[in-house]
Ligand SMILES: O=C(O)c1ccc[n+]([C@@H]2O[C@H](COP(=O)([O-])O)[C@@H](O)[C@H]2O)c1
């Protein structure tokens with residue numbers, strides 16, 4: 195097992211910038227005024243640069259819902275009890291959660307990964323048991339994860355992606371489920387972006403103003419218990435959780451294989467932030483699906499240079515924003531592959547001047 199102080203992120207190949215001109219020419223040859231597909235054109239270009247081809251294809255994409263529990267979840271940080279984490283896992287596996295609906299509509303399979311749910315879960319064909327521990331330790335009192343547990347989470351996230359890649363997957367949509375994990379995300383984001391904690395604490399699963407104020411106060415105590423954390427591995431150890439660390443490992447492994455990472459909401463973005471601190475080139479393979487309705491998300495996405503595709507006020511997590519954005523990603527690859535060119539369709543190209551009467 196690798197040790198986190200020395201945990202090495204995988205090497206991430208650079209984007210195929212040498213293909214930029216050829217990709218842009220292919221985009222511009224399609225039967226449309228230049229630039230008229232707006233950000234879908236940027237997305238098509240990026241897919242080509244990621245995959246190192248002028249004809250990118252999306253194969254065997256998968257939603258990965260990483261689930262984990264948090265030691266401080268009973269201390270007032272969430273408006274919901276931690277029992278909801280395994281209850282929602284059962285809901286995912288029964289096909290009844292929001293992510294199941296949106297994934298079905300988008301034609302995406304949903305795999306659930308037990309990264310660190312507090313209770314043992316019954317086996318299920320769509321459940322991958324990679325549990326590192328039964329919930330994190332309580333960060334109000336001690337470090338949430340040991341360095342070895344952090345390394346194990348990162349490695350296991352990589353293992354999930356390696357298994358998918360072996361079956362032809364070249365795009366992942368990581369989501370998460372974990373009562374209390376918006377608190378871990380806030381603590382990580384504040385530590386790694388060096389911005390005040392209060393600016394990073396959202397309403398999570400739906401605090402009222404009094405609950406939100408209490409969450410801020412509790413998290414200030416957690417932060418005071420772990421002063422001076424600035425390093426991504428230290429942040430994961432201090433604050434948890436297993437599902438955030440495993441998502442970060444999955445994102446890094448995906449980028450190392452030139453796979454697209456469609457980033458979901460505020461918790462998935464904290465994992466992307468950790469991943470980017472471990473290997474900045476990960477961001478070349480990340481597309482931000484949406485900006486969450488949980489206020490602080492916007493700040494984190496901007497700090498990572500992301501431009502979210504959707505702004506729907508979603509704050510459900512589970513990968514729902516990513517699943518909803520998936521048809522846009524498919525549209526980008528689809529127009530590049532299937533749209534007729536001016537030449538093939540016999541359509542006249544732009545002359546730059548209006549025809550004279
Ligand atoms: O994706 C988001 O932006 C998002 C924002 C707030 C909450 N959530 C979800 O709500 C849960 C965390 O909320 P909380 O209040 O228990 O920390 C967790 O299961 C997340 O999937 C998700």
Ligand SMILES: Cc1cc2nc[nH]c2cc1C
Nearest residue numbers: 274278371399510511512
């Ligand atoms: C019901 C419920 C569903 C969720 N899905 C993701 N986070 C969640 C939090 C709650 C509380």
